[in-house]
Amino acid sequence: GESVGLHLPTLSVQEGDNSIINCAYSNSASDYFIWYKQESGKGPQFIIDIRSNMDKRQGQRVTVLLNKTVKHLSLQIAATQPGDSAVYFCAELNSGGSNYKLTFGKGTLLTVNP
């Protein structure tokens, strides 16, 4: 899950297993959520997004679940591969607010063991 301190949460899985990365977002008015993957030495890369009128969205090997009641977001990666090893960030935005600030979580480090 997301860190509230200085240490990055970590998740270690075996190749082929499914991974679940969690995120607790802060603003109940947020209506757009997005997951990014950041590999070492690179900029973040879009994975999948979801709007608040949905509670589930699927992509290729990834699924995002949104629970607005408890302000929780999760990213599920099926059949995790070594190339999935990276830091994963969730981000939230309130598109109906007075600004368009995108707020990121602190990230979760996913390590896939071969």
Add this chain to the structure above:
Amino acid sequence: EAQVTQNPRYLITVTGKKLTVTCSQNMNHEYMSWYRQDPGLGLRQIYYSMNVEVTDKGDVPEGYKVSRKEKRNFPLILESPSPNQTSLYFCASGLSPVYEQYFGPGTRLTVT
């Protein structure tokens, strides 16, 4: 190739010496933004721009300026850099804030 470019990629400078980090995108995106990334703090938005001549503060704007005179460019200006601005900086662009953002490769800045 669709991309966001940043220059320089690495910069070491001294306190108080004005610097500019350039950002350019070739995707005709209206939305551009700057982030800083620090260990344990994740990505924090500095400034963003909804279109030419339209900029607004993010979560950590103090000590930074931006301008958006053309759609493709969004430079980040540090008028008087201080050591607490030592960080990894990313520029990003997107069609709008509610679409995926394309990130540049990052600029590692060290202020001594």
